[in-house]
Every structure is written in structure tokens, then in C-alpha cells.
Amino acid sequence: AQSVAQPEDQVNVAEGNPLTVKCTYSVSGNPYLFWYVQYPNRGLQFLLKYITGDNLVKGSYGFEAEFNKSQTSFHLKKPSALVSDSALYFCAVRDINFGNEKLTFGTGTRLTIIP
Amino acid sequence: DSGVTQTPKHLITATGQRVTLRCSPRSGDLSVYWYQQSLDQGLQFLIQYYNGEERAKGNILERFSAQQFPDLHSELNLSSLELGDSALYFCASSAQGLLHFGNGTRLTVT
Numbered sequence: 001a002q003s004v005a006q007p008e009d010q011v012n013v014a015e016g017n018p019l020t021v022k023c024t025y026s027v028s029g030n031p032y033l034f035w036y037v038q039y040p041n042r043g044l045q046f047l048l049k050y051i052t053g054d055n056l057v058k059g060s061y062g063f064e065a066e067f068n069k070s071q072t073s074f075h076l077k078k079p080s081a082l083v084s085d086s087a088l089y090f091c092a093v094r095d096i097n098f099g100n101e102k103l104t105f106g107t108g109t110r111l112t113i114i115p
Numbered sequence: 116d117s118g119v120t121q122t123p124k125h126l127i128t129a130t131g132q133r134v135t136l137r138c139s140p141r142s143g144d145l146s147v148y149w150y151q152q153s154l155d156q157g158l159q160f161l162i163q164y165y166n167g168e169e170r171a172k173g174n175i176l177e178r179f180s181a182q183q184f185p186d187l188h189s190e191l192n193l194s195s196l197e198l199g200d201s202a203l204y205f206c207a208s209s210a211q212g213l214l215h216f217g218n219g220t221r222l223t224v225t
Binding site: 032036041042043044045046049051090094095101102103104105106107108 | 117119146148150157158160163171173205207209212213214215216217218219
């Protein structure tokens with residue numbers, strides 16, 4: 001079964017510092033990987049995805065993620081954190097069955113940016 | 116705004132009762148997915164419908180059922196409610212490999 005793991009429940013970063021939110025994956029075949037963000041009382045919003053190609057993927061709000069096949073990781077990064085980046089972040093992997101875009105999510109990482 | 120509409124936003128009910136959650140997908144999206152988000156179990160996939168037919172099933176309890184109607188809106192029915200069913204229920208629709216989520220229905224069972 002496809003799965004992703006987010007080893008950190010909580011990450012605290014000072015405003016202006018670089019941030020990293022970690023994700024590792026376990027899949028059979030090529031992975032389709034995603035990052036979503038959830039703000040309070042809102043649904044999940046798409047940030048970025050990796051399907052194929054360049055290992056560094058750029059997404060919304062200045063976020064990027066690095067796909068590393070040898071380490072089976074897909075860490076989310078941002079060079080300079082903003083207080084408004086504080087939210088719950090989910091890594092996800094897509095089902096491999098054709099025509100099925102079901103996502104399996106990690107447990108989430110709560111990111112807090114400290115002013 | 117994702118374009119996915121969920122109603123109601125909040126629902127408070129008692130144990131043993133039955134409720135219906137409604138989801139309208141983005142215009143043109145044929146697939147609807149239901150997820151449950153609880154504090155202790157994270158985001159769990161419940162069920163997927165594609166153009167009116169059940170496509171995939173996840174960790175959905177027998178007390179729960181769903182359907183997708185000809186106009187593509189979907190309803191999730193939860194019956195014999197228990198305290199542990201209190202959670203956020205999300206609907207998503209998909210296009211071009213992306214899931215777009217509604218803002219969810221927060222269910223509180225007392």
C-alpha cells in the first residue's frame with residue numbers, strides 16, 4: 001500500500017528563517033506526491049506536486065519541495081518564513097490505479113512561525 | 116475559493132441520531148471524495164464516487180453511506196451516531212490529477 005510519513009507533529013521556526021517540513025514516502029512504482037496546507041476552519045489547499053521531471057518543485061506562496069528518490073523523501077521548504085505560514089501541512093501520495101486520484105495523507109505537521 | 120461547496124458548515128446532534136452532509140463539486144468535475152478528519156486519526160479517506168458510481172472505498176463504517184446524484188452532487192449519510200463520530204468531514208472533487216477540497220462540515224455528537 002502507498003503511504004507517507006510526517007515524522008514531526010510540530011515545527012517551530014523564527015520569522016525570516018528557512019523552514020523545512022519533512023515527509024517520507026513508501027510506494028510501489030513511481031510516486032505522485034503532493035503538499036497541501038490547512039488554515040483554521042478551512043479546507044485543504046494545494047501547494048505543489050511532484051509527478052516527474054525536475055526534483056525541485058516550486059509551488060504557491062514561495063514554497064518548494066525537493067524530491068529525493070534515494071532517501072524516499074519529499075520535504076517542503078521555504079527560504080524565509082512568514083508568520084502567515086503558520087498552519088497545518090499535509091504530505092500526500094496518490095493512488096496508482098488509473099482514473100483514481102484518491103490521496104493518502106500523512107498525519108500532518110503543525111508549523112508555527114514565531115515573530 | 117476551491118469551488119467545492121459543503122453544507123451545513125456546522126452540525127450538532129445527539130448520539131443515536133442520523134445526519135446528512137451535502138457536497139457540490141466544482142463545475143465539470145465528475146469525481147467526489149469524502150474524507151474524515153479527527154484529532155486522533157488524522158485525515159482518513161472514506162469513499163469516492165465517479166459520475167454516480169462508487170469507485171473506491173476506504174475506512175468507511177457500515178453505519179455510514181454515500182451516494183452521488185445525476186447532477187453530481189453527493190451526500191454522506193451518517194447514522195446511529197456515536198461520540199467518536201465527531202469530526203470534520205471534507206468533500207473534494209478532482210480534475211487533472213488534483214483534489215480540490217471544500218471547507219468541510221464540522222459534526223459534533225453530544
